Amino acid sequence: MVKIKEIEKSTEIKILEAAKQEFLERGFDGARMQKIAERAGINKALLHYYFRSKENLFKAIFQSVFENFFPKVVKTFQSEISFFDKLKFFIDNYIDVLSKNPFLPAFILHEIQLRPEMLINSMKEQGFNPSVFLNMFKREMENGVICNMRVEHLVVNILSMCIFPVAAAPIIKGMIFKNDDIEYQQFLEERKIIVYEFVVNSIKK
Amino acid sequence: MVKIKEIEKSTEIKILEAAKQEFLERGFDGARMQKIAERAGINKALLHYYFRSKENLFKAIFQSVFENFFPKVVKTFQSEISFFDKLKFFIDNYIDVLSKNPFLPAFILHEIQLRPEMLINSMKEQGFNPSVFLNMFKREMENGVICNMRVEHLVVNILSMCIFPVAAAPIIKGMIFKNDDIEYQQFLEERKIIVYEFVVNSIKK
DNA sequence: ACTATTTTTGACCAGTTGGTTAAACTATTT
DNA sequence: AAATAGTTTAACCAACTGGTCAAAAATAGT
Incomplete structure (x- = not known):
């Protein structure tokens, strides 16, 4: 498990990275949970397992992105x-x-x-x-x-x-x-x- | 009919005004045809009668708005x-x-x-x-x-x-x-x- | 007054979307 | 190795969305 974490990014990180791309490019209304899952290479249900809802995931992204702005x-x-x-x-x-x-x-x-x-x-x-x-x-x-x-x-x-x-x-x-x-x-x-x-x-x- | 046109705006104008508001506030992805119809006080099907599709209506708005920008x-x-x-x-x-x-x-x-x-x-x-x-x-x-x-x-x-x-x-x-x-x-x-x-x-x- | 044309509507449809769930799979604990 | 807890998945669902259509209503032409 330690090895996996080093080679492969943790699922949460993969989701956050994919969601950041999708939300930044398309905005909240244009972004699709399915697309985020595909970008992260995971099943869509996992998004809801880690972040309850689209709204929630968006808030996480907005905050992390806010720092750069x-x-x-x-x-x-x-x-x-x-x-x-x-x-x-x-x-x-x-x-x-x-x-x-x-x-x-x-x-x-x-x-x-x-x-x-x-x-x-x-x-x-x-x-x-x-x-x-x-x-x-x-x-x-x-x-x-x-x-x-x-x-x-x-x-x-x-x-x-x-x-x-x-x-x-x-x-x-x-x-x-x-x-x-x-x-x-x-x-x-x-x-x-x-x-x-x-x-x-x-x-x- | 002449009188009506003077008192009440033509349907097309009403649609364009409503669509402009909706699209400007929400963007293409956030805008809803139903909301545009409500804002214009008409039936949703009329939107498609005057402007074939959402995409089409959007193009019309974008162009008219572009002039101001x-x-x-x-x-x-x-x-x-x-x-x-x-x-x-x-x-x-x-x-x-x-x-x-x-x-x-x-x-x-x-x-x-x-x-x-x-x-x-x-x-x-x-x-x-x-x-x-x-x-x-x-x-x-x-x-x-x-x-x-x-x-x-x-x-x-x-x-x-x-x-x-x-x-x-x-x-x-x-x-x-x-x-x-x-x-x-x-x-x-x-x-x-x-x-x-x-x-x-x-x-x- | 009657017909033809245009405008408007309510009901409906198929595809999409965010979200759920039960089961399968994996890792951890004992 | 068996039980437990944590991840991941496929299948599914209800709500929503853009769009269609046939019929009704209004208007114009005669």
């Missing part, structure tokens, strides 16, 4: 580097995470439209607090390092420019890059620097 | 006002349209993930051409009015800051404004100016 800000921002390096590091890192989870942004944005409770739930359960983020910028404004503005707008601007281009990948690919995946990936790569410069240009005193 | 750039940009006024007008106008269609951005972003063809289709059918948009900025760069950068990034930045805050409304409301709708609406209103200033600060020479 809301950047673990604390570690990034507690380091000793300068404000601008923190900002640069954050943007680089966040775009990187998202571009490796291409379905994530659109999935979250879609699901929360009719289930905002899920968000609040996940936030509480993970102790996520946006004010850590906001306060960092507020401090730099008070120190006169960056221009004064409502921090909420600044933060939303930064997040917008990181998240939207991934959520809108099919649009951008289709309209700008003639559906060339490589060119689009290159575009995202460039943004790690461009977004930082764009923000700094705008807020630096 | 992709700003009618031409008219805005052909006017004689200065570049910066065009930009200001565009951002103001676009945020306004989106905030009046709160489900629109997340709907489009979700649906295109697995149906990119729909996008291409609607684009062709409506003769939408993104290069009109891109070229305007390129011209101003060549004229030395704004800083040089890859126009694609500039345009994506602007669109990001207009679209994302609407798509992410439930997140922003929940995390920043304690679910206060009015404060959130005020926030969007402010962005009409803030986004413009943020962009201009960054690109003005």
Whole structure:
């Protein structure tokens, strides 16, 4: 049994991985329990054995996925580097995470439209607090390092420019890059620097 | 019959309005033909009488909705006002349209993930051409009015800051404004100016 | 007023979907 | 090795869903 666990992933892990794919690609309403079972290579009844219902399985996935969507800000921002390096590091890192989870942004944005409770739930359960983020910028404004503005707008601007281009990948690919995946990936790569410069240009005193 | 048409909307219009609501809120997979019929106050079979299938009805809605999502750039940009006024007008106008269609951005972003063809289709059918948009900025760069950068990034930045805050409304409301709708609406209103200033600060020479 | 055409409806259908169950299989305990 | 507990499966089910159809109702044409 020990050997099996090492070679073959545990059933629960296999289910979670399959469910994550299915839910991320198709959303709750589009996802099919049968498809999840097939993807995991198991019998459909096993899904209900491990996770009572579709709703339950979905909640598990949403929570695990939520972590990737809301950047673990604390570690990034507690380091000793300068404000601008923190900002640069954050943007680089966040775009990187998202571009490796291409379905994530659109999935979250879609699901929360009719289930905002899920968000609040996940936030509480993970102790996520946006004010850590906001306060960092507020401090730099008070120190006169960056221009004064409502921090909420600044933060939303930064997040917008990181998240939207991934959520809108099919649009951008289709309209700008003639559906060339490589060119689009290159575009995202460039943004790690461009977004930082764009923000700094705008807020630096 | 003339009188009836004036008082009561034609069946087709009623269906389209009901379907638009249902599809925008729930997406294709979450929408129910029965619910659309109820919303329109008609029998379900009528839906199939006017639009053969759910798929067909969806296509009709997607196309009509697409127009609002992709700003009618031409008219805005052909006017004689200065570049910066065009930009200001565009951002103001676009945020306004989106905030009046709160489900629109997340709907489009979700649906295109697995149906990119729909996008291409609607684009062709409506003769939408993104290069009109891109070229305007390129011209101003060549004229030395704004800083040089890859126009694609500039345009994506602007669109990001207009679209994302609407798509992410439930997140922003929940995390920043304690679910206060009015404060959130005020926030969007402010962005009409803030986004413009943020962009201009960054690109003005 | 009568007919032909279009619009609307209720009843119905076949396929799908999430979920259940009893039995088979596997591993663990004694 | 026998009993016990934990996994896995195939078969099944009730509810729902998109879609059909024949008949009824409304409208238009004569």
